[in-house]
Amino acid sequence: MHFEFATATRIVWGAGKRVEITPAAAAFGKRALVVTRGSDNATWLVEALRAQNVETRTLPAHGEPTVESIGSGVNAARAFDAQVVIAVGGGSVIDTGKAIAMLLTNGGEPLDYLEVVGRGQPVSKPSAPFIAVPTTAGTGSEVTRNAVLGSPKQRVKASLRSPYMLPHLAVIDPELTYAAPPRLTADAGLDALTQLIEPYTCNAPNALVDALCADGIPRAARALPRACENGNDAAARADMSLAALYSGMALANAKLGAVHGIAGPLGGMLDAPHGALCARLLPFVMETNLRALETRAPGAPQLARYAQVARWLTGDAHATAQDGIAHVRALCAALHVAPLARFGFDGALIPELVPQAQKASSMKGNPLPLTETELRELLEQAR
Numbered sequence: 001m002h003f004e005f006a007t008a009t010r011i012v013w014g015a016g017k018r019v020e021i022t023p024a025a026a027a028f029g030k031r032a033l034v035v036t037r038g039s040d041n042a043t044w045l046v047e048a049l050r051a052q053n054v055e056t057r058t059l060p061a062h063g064e065p066t067v068e069s070i071g072s073g074v075n076a077a078r079a080f081d082a083q084v085v086i087a088v089g090g091g092s093v094i095d096t097g098k099a100i101a102m103l104l105t106n107g108g109e110p111l112d113y114l115e116v117v118g119r120g121q122p123v124s125k126p127s128a129p130f131i132a133v134p135t136t137a138g139t140g141s142e143v144t145r146n147a148v149l150g151s152p153k154q155r156v157k158a159s160l161r162s163p164y165m166l167p168h169l170a171v172i173d174p175e176l177t178y179a180a181p182p183r184l185t186a187d188a189g190l191d192a193l194t195q196l197i198e199p200y201t202c203n204a205p206n207a208l209v210d211a212l213c214a215d216g217i218p219r220a221a222r223a224l225p226r227a228c229e230n231g232n233d234a235a236a237r238a239d240m241s242l243a244a245l246y247s248g249m250a251l252a253n254a255k256l257g258a259v260h261g262i263a264g265p266l267g268g269m270l271d272a273p274h275g276a277l278c279a280r281l282l283p284f285v286m287e288t289n290l291r292a293l294e295t296r297a298p299g300a301p302q303l304a305r306y307a308q309v310a311r312w313l314t315g316d317a318h319a320t321a322q323d324g325i326a327h328v329r330a331l332c333a334a335l336h337v338a339p340l341a342r343f344g345f346d347g348a349l350i351p352e353l354v355p356q357a358q359k360a361s362s363m364k365g366n367p368l369p370l371t372e373t374e375l376r377e378l379l380e381q382a383r
Contacts, residue, residue, distance in 0.1 A: 140248015255365020
């Protein structure tokens with residue numbers, strides 16, 4: 001096994017640790033761009049920064065980032081002469097801040113660096129100082145080296161990606177997730193679970209990532225239903241914040257698989273949250289992968305890994321891979337995960353989606369290549 005491991009320069013985790021943001025930001029500069037879903041979401045931070053003589057400008061980040069919204073955000077940051085970028089919110093907000101911080105120092109426009117539909121130029125300079133503060137437990141974007149952007153013209157999503165984009169500081173305070181409603185908590189949490197299962201069962205495992213998955217998968221499995229039932233359950237929220245952090249480090253240092261390989265291009269076609277798509281696809285991809293491995297690669301080590309995932313999910317030392325799939329199906333049903341049709345997906349999109357999914361970067365980590373027929377069938381089932 002050969003691997004490397006990279007993450008945010010500094011990670012601060014724990015209830016109440018948001019107090020660490022202000023002194024760190026002041027050390028980076030005296031002009032902070034605060035990226036957040038709505039200005040009210042970060043009032044506490046803006047006030048704390050101003051008390052430390054750090055001038056602020058708030059940039060609302062509505063919806064998932066696009067090539068156009070990032071371009072506008074960079075212009076706003078330059079007009080303000082921002083010296084540090086702070087993103088407070090979910091994965092889309094953090095990706096927005098991450099992309100802006102990179103473009104501030106590297107110049108150009110998003111399409112210069114975007115994979116797949118852009119020019120794919122390498123990022124050559126470290127990003128401007130960037131602090132990531134998640135308010136959901138899902139994407140793990142606070143410790144990843146990429147930012148996912150939508151390109152509406154091409155109807156796809158693709159990544160800006162570079163080790164230079166890793167945040168300078170990630171502050172994970174579980175108390176900031178208490179306000180997340182049950183639907184968001186469920187979809188984000190299932191995204192985190194997917195980002196632990198896929199790297200563990202991918203075709204290029206990483207020993208350090210394996211250790212994170214071994215703790216994160218059972219932690220998420222037991223905590224997610226409780227966090228959805230009671231958003232103020234401190235222990236459940238803490239477990240989910242830690243599992244999401246693990247999942248970000250896992251996907252940044254191993255590979256993903258067909259869930260993300262499909263969810264990426266599908267997200268460019270539909271107006272749907274990334275987490276909701278991953279949540280719906282997860283059990284169907286697990287089942288398809290298991291059947292394909294048993295048929296075409298019966299000696300593959302991923303079969304034993306799927307069985308281990310099942311034992312972590314269920315807490316049953318004798319659970320089989322099929323038991324793991326059944327557990328995920330039951331969890332998705334209990335959390336009322338919506339079918340893809342809820343977001344406007346129908347069979348007419350499948351012929352366009354399948355070839356895009358097959359060439360997606362995440363698909364390259366799947367335990368084995370899935371055929372066109374297998375992809376069509378699982379999409380029909382998830383529809």
